[in-house]
Amino acid sequence: MRIALAVIALCALSAPPAGALPAVHAGGDAGLLLRQEAGGNRSVLPALSLRALMPAALGVEVGPAATFAYASGGGAIASATTQHWRLALRAERSWTIRKAEAIAAVAPVLVFMRTGLLDRGKEIRSVLVSRPGAAAGVALQVPFGRFAVRTGADLVVTSTRLDFAFTLGATWRPEAAP
């Protein structure tokens, strides 16, 4: 994760200092998060994410990304709900392949899980667990005017977990021809 942080910090700090307002490529995705649980198995959670990337150096775009997923499990007596947040400083590099763009991404991430522990349906205790980690991903993006349709897959590593995410979304690119 430190290497990913260093790469992104380098790109961020070496961005062009002056010139026209850089275009922000904002986008959103819906998908599935395959979250590894403490017992080693993975549960499938619906997930939503937002991202905003700005050009930096070396053809790399850098910007924040946030993902939210929700889990609820257990029975009538013992159960738990989890709000799963992932914050990332994402660096992406894209390559044009015919009319599409192939994208590779890395990011240092912070995972926050707010878990509510329920007794017979009533929340008795909650806890916020946080973990640093790193993510890597690939995506394929097809432009349609100022928008692009995008599908991707991410892998997120924290100290004791290995999560996967599969997404489908769109990116808004204001500089593109309508």
Place this chain on the structure above:
Amino acid sequence: MPQQRDARQAGAAALLALALCACEPPDARGAVRAWVFAADDAHVYSLQVAEVGHLESLRELRGRDLEVRRGTGVSEGLADTTIDRGDPFALAYEFDETGAAVPGDLDSLQALSMYRGLDRAATLLRAHGYLPADRLTVYFMPRLDNIVAGDERLLLTDNAAYFAAGAGFLIVPGFVLSDLPMMLNEGVLAHEFGHSVVQQTMLGGADDVRGSGASDPAAWRVAYRHLLAMHEGVADLLGFVQTGDPAFIAATAAVDRDLSVPADLTDRDLLELDSPPDPNDPLASLTSTFDPHWQGSLMARAVYEGWPAPTTGFTQQERGRLLDAVLDALRQLHYDDEFSLASFPGAIVQWLAAADRPRACAVLHRRLALLSERLDACKGL
């Protein structure tokens, strides 16, 4: 755009600071106060702070007598079983303002509560002279694979089971039972731990005893069914000793296993024990409905009913006496092709004071009448 550059630098610095702050809590060992599901004196389960003891690592859920593993697998081949022990558990938790550990997800809540239940059973047994030979492994939600049937995870759910071949326990997810999961039921956990006690004390910790040393294979198969039933009955008694609740399983499942409700061994029950299918007839094995829990429960109920409990009932001290008797009976028993479901209660009778034996034998003769001839300890009483 110096302002944008400043903002970018500030963002990167903030992220770095957050990354450094987002450290995992320190590991802990020894006794830890934690939020778990536990039963109170009235046998009602609730989320509460309780002590989780004898830990070597809270993060890995490893302690004096138990080690919880994740990412495990059991693969049954044609000739043998392959066991993947996976990795150490990875408990998600934080400490609250009182210093109690709060599980960070459902798996962690369930696993920590389960560890506590099993550890309490081990602690009680140790207090009565039983020492586990080895640390037992808990295979938490393992992959289950069979070379013929394929993925068997959907065939074994809502359960906790002793796993002799892996020297430990299989803890599988719950999908059907909506009340207290098996893995949170302290009586069920003591029951499963009880299987390891039977296996170690009576069978030398063998990973299987099916057919070993058989001089008469047919008689051995009958004895094996009696052994399976006794296994379950002794485990039920240990579940009761641990919880003080003769109907400890009721919190999880509505099954007829209440030790305080007497029941008789019927002709059909005995027929099932004495008529194991021929192993060369796979169809007969597949269609067998034999469930050793039932006959075992009948034996345990007879022991419960015949136990000379004081008028105040089964106090904690009295349950301790019952545990002493159970452990001593297991040490006395030998498994051979003469073994029967009556062997264990017979050994219990021998443990009792002479004045208490007639009443106990009267109960055994009534409830296990069809096995009376094999109750050697009750002859003449």
